[in-house]
Amino acid sequence: MIRFFAVALLLLLPVSAQAEEFLYAPDDCEFAIVFPEEPYTAQRCDPENPDKCSKITSYTKVFGMAATVHFNVTCNPVTENMYDRYSGDIMRATLMAMAASNHLEHMETHYNEVDGAKNAILLGAGSTGSSEMIYSTHLWIGKKSVFTVEAELIGDQPPEEAEALFTDILRSINLKKNKEKAAEEQEKTSKDEKEPAVSEEPEADTLKDDAGDEATPPPES
Numbered sequence: 001m002i003r004f005f006a007v008a009l010l011l012l013l014p015v016s017a018q019a020e021e022f023l024y025a026p027d028d029c030e031f032a033i034v035f036p037e038e039p040y041t042a043q044r045c046d047p048e049n050p051d052k053c054s055k056i057t058s059y060t061k062v063f064g065m066a067a068t069v070h071f072n073v074t075c076n077p078v079t080e081n082m083y084d085r086y087s088g089d090i091m092r093a094t095l096m097a098m099a100a101s102n103h104l105e106h107m108e109t110h111y112n113e114v115d116g117a118k119n120a121i122l123l124g125a126g127s128t129g130s131s132e133m134i135y136s137t138h139l140w141i142g143k144k145s146v147f148t149v150e151a152e153l154i155g156d157q158p159p160e161e162a163e164a165l166f167t168d169i170l171r172s173i174n175l176k177k178n179k180e181k182a183a184e185e186q187e188k189t190s191k192d193e194k195e196p197a198v199s200e201e202p203e204a205d206t207l208k209d210d211a212g213d214e215a216t217p218p219p220e221s
Contacts (some may be wrong), residue, residue, distance in 0.1 A: 024057060025176045029075035030117065031140050031147035032179045034172035035059050036165065059169075066196060067155030067162040069168060075147045083118065086141050091120035092165070095137050098150065102126055102135050114177055117142045132156050134166070138173055 024039060025032035039059035046052040057073040086094075088111035095109060100124055107124030118141045126133055133154045140147040153166040 018121065023179065024073060024177065026075055028077070028145065029147060030142040030145045030176055031075060032172075032174060032176040033073060033169065034069075034179075035071070036061075037168060039073070055064065055191070059164075061165060062070045063155070063159055067153065067158030069162055069166050072150045073148070075145050078144060078146050082146065083141055083143055086118060088118070088120065091118060091139050091141070092122075095120055095122040095139055096213045098122075098137050098148075099124055099135060102128070102133070104135060115178065117175055128152075128154060135210075136170055138170070139175075142175075 001197075014207075022035045022038045023032055024035060037059075039057050041055055041057045043053050044056045045054075054074060054076055059069075059071045059073075061069045063069075092109045092111060096107070099107065102124070104124035104126035106126075107122055110121045112119045118216055120139045122135075122137045124135045126135065130156050135149045135151075135153075138149040138151075151166065151170055153162065155162065191205075
């Protein structure tokens with residue numbers, strides 16, 4: 001439970017900068033997530049309906065025998081009237097259904113609306129096999145796309161870098177337009193910092209004495 005609340009608190013802190021990163025933001029998706037390196041994408045089909053397939057993007061980082069961080073991400077077109085039909089309660093129930101197979105012992109859900117998109121989050125704690133697990137799933141619904149993220153931090157005593165990676169990736173989730181705006185502002189700030197300050201030189205034909213008054217130029221020889 002201590003780790004559960006520690007992760008919940010970390011999710012409220014500002015996102016830390018990463019030296020190298022990969023922005024997952026497909027052209028037809030309104031949302032984005034940042035990984036420390038490029039994830040891999042595969043096709044997943046419904047076992048009961050093999051013709052119904054979708055792309056799933058995954059990222060896994062193993063920290064020796066101590067911990068594993070794993071993410072699954074999907075972004076698909078919305079169905080008709082999906083944005084209007086999915087209320088906060090329905091989205092929370094959807095996340096709880098997604099998490100049911102993990103047999104979580106503790107969980108909490110949150111719902112929010114951000115810049116025309118709906119967002120529901122579930123954070124839970126439980127176990128998988130003989131190891132403890134922190135589990136989180138996010139559901140975003142926009143006017144054109146629906147974005148889902150499932151994340152697992154597995155390990156009884158994961159190192160700090162594993163917890164930091166897990167929370168940094170989760171906190172990077174946002175609307176693509178907000179990510180692009182932040183990137184433009186950061187680029188502008190970096191450019192301004194690199195440009196040297198321009199100092200204004202006094203005009204050559206105007207001299208001032210120590211008191212600050214204009215002085216008469218010396219006669220030409």
